[in-house]
Amino acid sequence: MTQRLSADDRRRQLIGIGLQKLVERPIHELSLDEVATEAGISRGLLFHYFPTKKDFYVAVLEAAARRLLKQTAPDPEAAPAAQLHQSLDAFVAFLERRREPYLALMRGTAGGADYVIQVHEDTRAAFTGRVHDALGPESETPRVRLLVRGWFSLVEDTALEWARDRPLPREELIELLMGSLTALLSTADPDLAGRLEAEEA
Amino acid sequence: MTQRLSADDRRRQLIGIGLQKLVERPIHELSLDEVATEAGISRGLLFHYFPTKKDFYVAVLEAAARRLLKQTAPDPEAAPAAQLHQSLDAFVAFLERRREPYLALMRGTAGGADYVIQVHEDTRAAFTGRVHDALGPESETPRVRLLVRGWFSLVEDTALEWARDRPLPREELIELLMGSLTALLSTADPDLAGRLEAEEA
DNA sequence: TACGCTTCTTGAGCACTGCTCAACAGCCGG
DNA sequence: CCGGCTGTTGAGCAGTGCTCAAGAAGCGTA
Incomplete structure (x- = not known):
């Protein structure tokens, strides 16, 4: 047969x-x-x-995560801050397109199912890694790491929430998210935050 | 029998x-x-x-959520900003004590299971409501709402991550989280952010 | 062509799960 | 004492994840 x-x-x-x-x-x-x-x-x-x-x-799940990371991979030629901006944009676009599956992917069964947590954790690590790449090695302190990780949660959740009814234009959301990062970083180290903005200009 | x-x-x-x-x-x-x-x-x-x-x-789940909200309920006598501080502190303490069950509760089976999402959503709404109470009615704009909601995700995730190995003293975490909120708010409306800090002093 | 080995493939069957349903048993008011 | 309400049971069904012994397709070798 x-x-x-x-x-x-x-x-x-x-x-x-x-x-x-x-x-x-x-x-x-x-x-x-x-x-x-x-x-x-x-x-x-x-x-x-x-x-x-x-x-x-x-x-x-791993296949899905690979697909996500691939679709949001930054252009290695661009400046660090620009890479971040672009990657974030792609990430939001991805969530906009696949809100449900992403929820199902990353939240689905989580908590209990360690394996889903692990995949989510790995994906998050890849993203926060990109941020630290853009910020430079001095950004690897406990405080900053917590902040960057926390920022990623904010991005994930905010984008998913935003994708429901898009209460603001898309570019505004991206700016809001990027602005959130610099604002958060400036509470720990103004230099780091400034670096991001300076490079982006 | x-x-x-x-x-x-x-x-x-x-x-x-x-x-x-x-x-x-x-x-x-x-x-x-x-x-x-x-x-x-x-x-x-x-x-x-x-x-x-x-x-x-x-x-x-609803019973568990009620318990959480009760244990983190702010003292209605205190000043708004102080209420927020205290509620946040209680929340972190709760997560510190019950990291696993909280994960199981809020993330467990979520995504797929709409009912878990709903309970989580309600809990989040209760918390963000407390923040908006502290900020006053002018804080009810789309941007600020997204930010406050995003901040809550950040708090949740950061506290859960922090609870694993406590890389910093607890008070520092609380300050970091409160600082994050004011930093985030200042990107949308400096007045709101200032209000929080002024009242707390 | 025929053999044999590897590897893909099947189907019966077990333990357990969520769920249904008809019947039973304890308790109440009359 | 009796009728009815309601808490309670236990058998049973369909579907699940998973095991296992046995079959069949392909392929190299003689």
Whole structure:
């Protein structure tokens, strides 16, 4: 009946189905049964590739996170502050386009499910890393790190909230978010904050 | 065998068990079977009180949220800015004490499960309401509302992260969080920000 | 062509979950 | 003493994640 595929192809196919389903509903509501049916294979086979439901979910979530990071990757040629601005813009655009799946991705099942937390954590680390890159190595202090991390939460939440009814124009949101970062940084180290603004001009 | 209880008592008992279990593990990992056994009743009876797993979870989550709001309620006698400071302090203390359950409570299963989102949303609304109370009615603009909401995310996330290894003294964290709020507000309306600091002095 | 090995694949089956439902049992007012 | 309300049970169903022994497709080798 079913086509016999190579291990890699099958894995890709299954993860693809997972990604596609992720758009429609949170991942923990996705039954492996459904995935197997969609792929036209038996449930047993799914467990051959992903020994555990969790393993499958992790693979799907990681693929989704990779996609997000790729779509928001800054242009390495640009100035640090400009990179940040651009990356933030892409991030907001991503959330605007995929509000639901992002929620499902990053919040879905979290808390309890450590693996979702881990993926979220890694994504956040990638983003805050970009900020620290733009700020320079002196920004690696406990205070600043907490602030930058906190800023990212603010960005995530604000953008998701904004995407619901877009109470302000998009550029204003971006400026508000960038302004938030410099404002936050200036409470810890005015130099750092100034650096960002200076470079951007 | 089992004691025959009034409807109210039974509900209270079951929610109590839920709260207690919430401390140990995320709510969506809690099977109704287990709750029933713990209560010494049949599974069927549980469904008499809570027609759906979701209904039970909502009841437990709401009870937990009420407890949180109560424990962080500001003293209505104090000055607005002082109320905010105190409420924030209590909030951080709460997260410090109950990091895991809070994660399980607010992030657990969220995203997918709309009911968890709703409880979280309500809790957030209560907190941001306190901030707007302290700031006065002029603070009810789209920009400020987004900022205040974003600030709450920052507080939540930063406090949870801080609670892991407490990289700075507690008072410093509180000051950092309060400072963040005034810094954020000053990007939208210097007057509002100033008001907060002036009153606190 | 035939063999054998690897690897993909199946399907039955287990334990547990959320949930339904018809029947029972304790308690009340009359 | 009885009728009815309501807390309570237990059997049972469908769906879930997961296991496992056995089958079948492909491919190299003789």
